[in-house]
Amino acid sequence: MEQRVLETFKYLHKHAELSWEETETTKYIKDLLEKSGCQVTTFDDCTGVIGELGNFNGDLPVVGIRADMDALWQEVNGTFQANHSCGHDAHMSMVLGVLWKLEQEPELLDQIAVKFIFQPAEEKGSGAIKMVEKNVVDDVDYLYGVHLRPDQETKMGRATPVIVHGATKMYDVVIKGEDAHGARPHLNHNAIEIGAQIVNMINQIHLDPRVPHSAKMTNFQAGGKSKNIIPGSATFALDLRAQNNELMDGLEKQVGGIFDSVRNLYDVDLAVTNVDGMGAAKTNEEAISIMGEAIADVLGESYVDEPLVTPGGDDFHFYTIEKPSLKATMLGLGCDLKPGLHHPQMTFNQDALKNGVEILYRAVLNTYGLNK
Incomplete structure (x- = not known):
């Protein structure tokens, strides 16, 4: 599983695409979702792809997991190119890892209803609004996101259950x-x-x-x-x-x-x-508690950081601005990220990918009260 997530990350990093141009990324993820048995939705007028796994026919709450897809345009070693210096390649890989872990537990599928949201154009601040307009979160009750954090904010082996963006x-x-x-x-x-x-x-x-x-x-x-x-x-x-x-x-x-x-x-x-x-974060204590419990389950209680207040922004928060009843939070993942987000030579400890997969997976199970 770890190797599959890592190989996916390397592929996505190599094939970075700009906001609203994530055409090949959409096709690539669509194929992976379909192979894992998801009900898949794409859009005629924009990039992005949605996968549904589990029981959407009953009274179960729907859990959404969102990954942003787009890269930045910047000079890398003397050449301007699309570049994943904000970690979206890692975010997509971790969310796919959650899918693959759930896929290996077929007995869970009648007890969960999980929507995997691969969203375009986060860097433009307009992708989340587009997904809202496409009614993607109409049936979603809980929404979880993830973002790699710089070393000065969150250390490797640690995580915060909420990122309070500005x-x-x-x-x-x-x-x-x-x-x-x-x-x-x-x-x-x-x-x-x-x-x-x-x-x-x-x-x-x-x-x-x-x-x-x-x-x-x-x-x-x-x-x-x-x-x-x-x-x-x-x-x-x-x-x-x-x-x-x-x-x-x-x-x-x-x-x-x-x-x-x-x-x-x-x-x-x-x-x-x-x-x-992008609007400032609107936080939800229930979602934060679920994510905090998931971090403690995976990393240990002493490795759960306090809420992270950061001047960075993320259009993830438009989901809760547009749908106030949504219980949402974003996992901040320590990964030894240096020198910083949006730096053309940004690197991080790729061993953290498995931590992100396990924490998000556990958050899904905790939402449904499933102890595995």
């Missing part, structure tokens, strides 16, 4: 102006200088220091091959973080005010073309 917003913005000759800077407004002004103003935002928050520019494109042209146009991206949804509202208000000021100061067309985002 809120995230990601802006795509366009500055639209006219180019000018390099010798005539009075004839336009330099889009690069406008971008620098925005960075400086964002750095001067001051909100409640007791609540973690940040705002930063993460992408800026201006100019072309000609060095003697002052660019009037540019595109840029902003990443906003806040530990709760209320502070995020305040952060967005401040950023909106900065945009208005820049428009007035430079008399420039500045337009927000897209906003993606």
Whole structure:
């Protein structure tokens, strides 16, 4: 079993695909789900695949296990490529491992109703909403997720029963102006200088220091091959973080005010073309208790960490935002992950994969009161 999970991880790592482009990943997982006897659902207008195992005809509560599928686009050893530096390849492999363990216990299948949710576009913050729109969690009562944790948050051999993510917003913005000759800077407004002004103003935002928050520019494109042209146009991206949804509202208000000021100061067309985002976590004590018990069963009670509060975000929490009755939590798995999530050279101790499989498997059994 461990070898099968590891081989699956290596395949998925090698065949990374970007958000909403997880076509081959969807096909690959669909085939594995069907071979394990799942009732499988795919979608005509988006990637993602759902597998159902067990008894969905009775009064059993439905347990969902969600794995995100998409990779990031980043430079790796001098080449830009899709890269699984956030651990989604590991998440998919562990959830499949849970399926394969349940498959080996045919006497359990009349006592469980498990939905395996392989969700696209987590990195865009829009995949979970799409799954909600597809009615994927309409019948789900409990929902469990998993995420590898950096070494500084959760140590190898340990795990936390809940990740309390913050809120995230990601802006795509366009500055639209006219180019000018390099010798005539009075004839336009330099889009690069406008971008620098925005960075400086964002750095001067001051909100409640007791609540973690940040705002930063993460992408800026201006100019072309000609060095003697002052660019009037540019595109840029902003990443906003806040530990709760209320502070995020305040952060967005401040950023909106900065945009208005820049428009007035430079008399420039500045337009927000897209906003993606993720809400802060809404936690459920019953689900957290079940996951904590599962960690203790597998790793031992002394290896159960306290709830992990992190400024990172995950669209997993849209499931509970959109369906408040859902009892959900996300397992934070210690795995000696270094140097950090989203680093192009991110590595982790792959021995942790078996811990994740066993904990999620035990969480499913504990949900149904099954002691094996």
